Amino acid sequence: MKQYFINTWEGLWTVLVGMKITFKHLFDPAVTIQYPDVKPTMPERARNRLFVNMDDCIGCDQCARACPVNCISIETLKSTPDDTPGETSQGKKKALWVTKFDIDIAKCCFCSLCVYPCPTECIEMTKVYEFSEFERNDLIYKFAVLTPEEITDKTQKYDEFQAAKEAEKLAAAKAKAEKAKQDAAKKADDNPDKKAE
Template structure:
């Protein structure tokens, strides 16, 4: 059956009329801040204490927008006669957000949880050169990172906890087996060294000493 002429226009007008009768929900930004999801990719925060200057984030960044400088310091030996060690000390950690494409690779590859997503997004600048933020600014954004969501009670146990519990159970089983063997050996030794008596109450062949 061919469509009725003007039916498409009527459907469009019906959608318009339904929309006009609904109450609009307009957030008056910036007076009313939006409620962003907890996993919003707003900006990257730096937890400097966890950074070991491994350079993994800078090497894996596809835009090469992470700049890291460091120097080495000698750490005295912890024990007398020990060997001195050297460690990397962070001098500069900067991210050029004019180049960043917010892929999150740097956060994923960080082995020490030094980088986190923050929902902050109000860091626009009038000069593109000012979009390179140093570690002091990245550290300020770190305190705006939301807490991780609680684990689902029905979810599987994390692999790290399962492996640790398995190792602890294995160690406890080994210690219990060693204790049982030690107790059995002590009983055997005590039984072998104890004197034996014959049926008539006289010392048996296993008794120590003798008669003249």
């Protein structure tokens, strides 16, 4: 009978020792926040979702080259002298149209290596950390502002500009060759003695 009470006491004591931490924190104020309604404040240098200010992007591709996981995809198109993309907010002239600027946030490792090499500081980490989606393709953020029609138009303008430039080069080369031919003929006419020899 004595052993029965000892076993009961030891079992109760073991539960009390195990529940010591629970009883200790039972009446402490809660430290968790009501997440959907109250959101935590992010530190100043938190690395979260990327944002690209396309008004400042010059299409230099340095961010894509710096990315260790190749989650940034950029395509550009050269501008023509009569159709330029304008200037950045810092006054730097743009020479390229950015036709595609996609960031696959599912591949992004949030290392922030793409932010530092940007000469115009157009790519930055934001404080937005919620970006779960139902579809995988919704995690590819498209920042380019040109429509497909504008891209086609600008491609056609550039092709026409290049064709005109090539035609101008050919005409200049032809004129130069014609002038050289005339100069050679004139020189031959001026020196009849050499011609006779």
